[in-house]
Amino acid sequence: MKRTTLIALAATAALVLGGGYWMMQRAAVPNGKSAASAAEAGAPAGKPALTVQVVHATRGTVPLTLGASGNIAAWQEAIVGSQSNGLRLAELRANVGDWVKKGQVLAVFAADTVDADVLQARAALLEAEAQAADARSNAERARSIAGTGALSTQQINQFRTAEKATAARVQAARAALSSQRLRQGFTRVLAPDSGVISSRSATVGAVVPAGTELFRLVRQGRLEWRAEVVGQDLARIRSGQRVQVTSNAGTVVEGTVRSVAPTLDPAKRVALVYVDLPGGTDNGGLKAGMYASGQFILGEVDGWLVPQTAVVSRDGFNYVFAVASQGKVLQRKVTLGARQGELVQVLEGVDGELPLVQSGAGFLNDGDLVRVTQAAPVTAASAAAPAASAAQAPGTTGTGTAAAEPASAAPAANTSPR
Template identity: 25%
Template sequence: MKTFRITIIWATLTAFALINVSCEKEKPAPPRSMEQIKSEEGIPVEVSTIMPSDFSKELSFFSTVSGIVETVEYTKVKDQILSIRAKVGDYVKQGQLLMEFPTNNPSLQYEQAKVALDNSEKSYKRMKELLAAGEISQQVYDNTQAQYMVAKQNMESIEKLVKIKAPVSGTLISIPVRVGDVMGDNQALFTIAQLNKMIAKVQATDRELVQIKKGMPVQVFWNGFEYRGIVSDIGMEMNSMTRSFPIEITIDNPKQTLKSGVTVDVRIKVKETDQAIIIDRKLLVDEAGKKYVYLEKEGMATKRQVQTGIASGTNIEITDGLKPGDNLITCCTSFLEDGIKIKLNK
């Protein structure tokens, strides 16, 4: 009986031991630390092979454009518009009659001036004949001629008030009035622009100003189209309100598809470099005023000091420290150290 009890107890203890061993085998392994991963497998990274490419730095602005020549004609007399002889979009020549106002406005004395001109012209022609015949003195002729010139200039001045002509050749881009409108003083009648070239004016900070030179190439974008231009003028006086300097851009517009008054995206190319080594700024590691990147070499991370050049957006030029064919590590740089083991992600 005693032997039977001992046998049961022993069997029970053995079962508990087996269960305990089984439970211990089923327990998950504790998580590995970053140090263990570093030493056993290496830090997983991605790399990019350095290849030279063309690189440029641009300064970007927004601007409203206008024709290289743009003239607004204003009323010179208070009266009703009798006729409009052109429409928006027409190309007009300098001196072409575009609008007319009544000549019977009492304040103009149009008829009186016309009669005075006719009379003085007849007198002038008569005195010219008499002078040629030797029947009058030169002084009498000169006085008559002066009176005629005054009457002619007076008539021309009045006609300019009622017969509105194009001051320059160009395209009519605006006529904000209609026949029959009664106009007041100094109201806009029409705008003429020369649209084969356009002007954009931007405002540059003092830091931007030192990078901009006359003649620099400019790209202008509007409505899906790209236009070419140059920096044509650089202002030297700072605007006290905006703390900026005016920069003028002249844009080629041979097909006149770029319209006056639209807002465009202006990009001034301040520097261009052929076959440069370019990387993302975020890959630079700053330490004690020096800049470094990490390269992959034989499964290890290699820390390399570099010198930087011009920057544009998120990209920056590397002028020294990298060469074509280097394998640049492009992620996880915060986990890297010089000489640490790495593993390439596939």
């Protein structure tokens, strides 16, 4: 009895397992076809590794640029000093950061002693003029009676000498008065040019000697970028070229190459390139003393452009993954050129025919299957990011952009190299 029951249970289990296997085969092959017939019909075997968006390489232009870095400095800095000696500084009319015009009063010295000296010099001039007038009158009378014998020749010569001496004292008195008036003008410190006050060392109440620095002035508010460029790149830079200067704060300002230094630093082997920056409020907040990087715009080139996210670096080489028929990806080795923002130029390896995996290509290997969704085309004009790389090849870069998302069922085995 027990043996009969065991046999019945075994038969039932066999029937259940067989039926389950048959149902699984039916679900795996629709319409009741066998796996072999499905393979013969050309259906791809296996599940897609990723769901990706694809993008086609496009033709476009990218600026050829040369990167450099350096300090921002004043174009010219003027030192405003005291021309009066031993006077007390009574008033300051400008401070650091003020925009001043040429001839504007920056500071005033106490002029009491100088005014007194001017009055004294004027009085001395009047005295000298009076003495000169008397001597001139005496000399004229002596000349008028020279032939009568009333005066000796010696006396006549004395009158003539006195006339000339008093005339000379008048000239000396006038010069002394002019000097005192000049000192009186020095009590007002004037701006030598229009510009921005960059420093102030003057203090109200101080008695300063002549030549003491009171202010420093950035002439006309003009700044320049002093870019350090290695010797082999100097031949590519010309006066008048456009430059994009970027500060550490991200501010981008357009400048123009003014000149290139004739010599190189013997220690660094670099030369300074002087780039004029806009003055006033158009300089994007740049200040003298800032450190900035920049790009010299050397020209433009045309070529195939792809998104940088479509490029994968492996073993020191760059690759893209083209999507062929039935979702199969083909790994292609490429040679890259210049970059601009999100775009990169491909010099070799892309022909624009097959769509490329936009991002997530790092999870793929040659021959993997993917599920494709189409991405909107992106051109070089849509990449708003500034040029970020020096052009080292005779081509330009541009790209399209697209996002790739891993499929939820993507097996982990596809991430390992084959």
